[in-house]
Amino acid sequence: DVKVTQSSRYLVKRTGEKVFLECVQDMDHENMFWYRQDPGLGLRLIYFSYDVKMKEKGDIPEGYSVSREKKERFSLILESASTNQTSMYLCASNPTRSNQPQHFGDGTRLSIL
Amino acid sequence: GENVEQHPSTLSVQEGDSAVIKCTYSDSASNYFPWYKQELGKGPQLIIDIRSNVGEKKDQRIAVTLNKTAKHFSLHITETQPEDSAVYFCAASHSTLTFGKGTMLLVSP
Numbered sequence: 001d002v003k004v005t006q007s008s009r010y011l012v013k014r015t016g017e018k019v020f021l022e023c024v025q026d027m028d029h030e031n032m033f034w035y036r037q038d039p040g041l042g043l044r045l046i047y048f049s050y051d052v053k054m055k056e057k058g059d060i061p062e063g064y065s066v067s068r069e070k071k072e073r074f075s076l077i078l079e080s081a082s083t084n085q086t087s088m089y090l091c092a093s094n095p096t097r098s099n100q101p102q103h104f105g106d107g108t109r110l111s112i113l
Numbered sequence: 114g115e116n117v118e119q120h121p122s123t124l125s126v127q128e129g130d131s132a133v134i135k136c137t138y139s140d141s142a143s144n145y146f147p148w149y150k151q152e153l154g155k156g157p158q159l160i161i162d163i164r165s166n167v168g169e170k171k172d173q174r175i176a177v178t179l180n181k182t183a184k185h186f187s188l189h190i191t192e193t194q195p196e197d198s199a200v201y202f203c204a205a206s207h208s209t210l211t212f213g214k215g216t217m218l219l220v221s222p
Contacts, residue, residue, distance in 0.1 A: 004156070033209075042119075042202060042214040043157070058209065059114070090156055099145030099164070099206050104156030 003027070004105040006091050012111045019078040021108050023091030029103075030096060032074035034058075034066065037088040037107070049074055081112045115140040117205050119213025127221055132193050134216045136203035137185045143205040146179060146186050151200045151215075161188070193220045
């Protein structure tokens with residue numbers, strides 16, 4: 001079974017802090033994705049990566065960056081956290097460029113105070 | 114870009130009834146349409162998907178239909194059970210997934 005693991009279930013940070021959210025997948029998938037999930041807005045794509053050291057902007061990249069130094073690990077970075085970045089963050093992966101099912105982690109609920 | 118509309122936002126049914134959730138999409142180039150179920154405290158989990166060369170797909174109590182001309186697709190759950198209670202998301206994709214806003218399904222015993 002594919003496992004996508006997000007390092008923290010809950011995280012509380014302060015405004016202005018640099019925040020790292022980590023995601024690891026164990027199935028050698030090429031593609032990895034970061035979404036944020038807000039009530040009434042569904043899932044929105046922040047950034048994605050098709051390969052190591054590659055990154056592509058999603059629909060809402062402002063205020064975020066990503067890092068993919070190894071194939072199995074995809075990090076989301078909030079350079080200077082703001083209260084409007086309080087949200088549930090979901091990581092996902094899938095195996096190829098063509099449309100294949102994405103496998104999700106259980107999410108990190110991030111609160112910025 | 115792609116825009117996916119999902120209705121209804123909430124749906125309450127009695128155990129044993131059928132439930133239908135509908136989605137429309139805007140990009141005629143979209144060719145992959147997955148449905149995800151999200152239980153409380155968990156990430157979304159794929160329950161069924163359909164590609165644009167197929168009009169209907171069924172997996173036990175779950176079925177999905179696709180009308181490419183009208184750009185809409187629907188999820189049908191028959192003989193609902195309390196464990197079907199969850200939030201359901203549709204999505205459409207040409208390259209990346211665009212999700213609907215979700216439907217909270219409540220199945221009462």
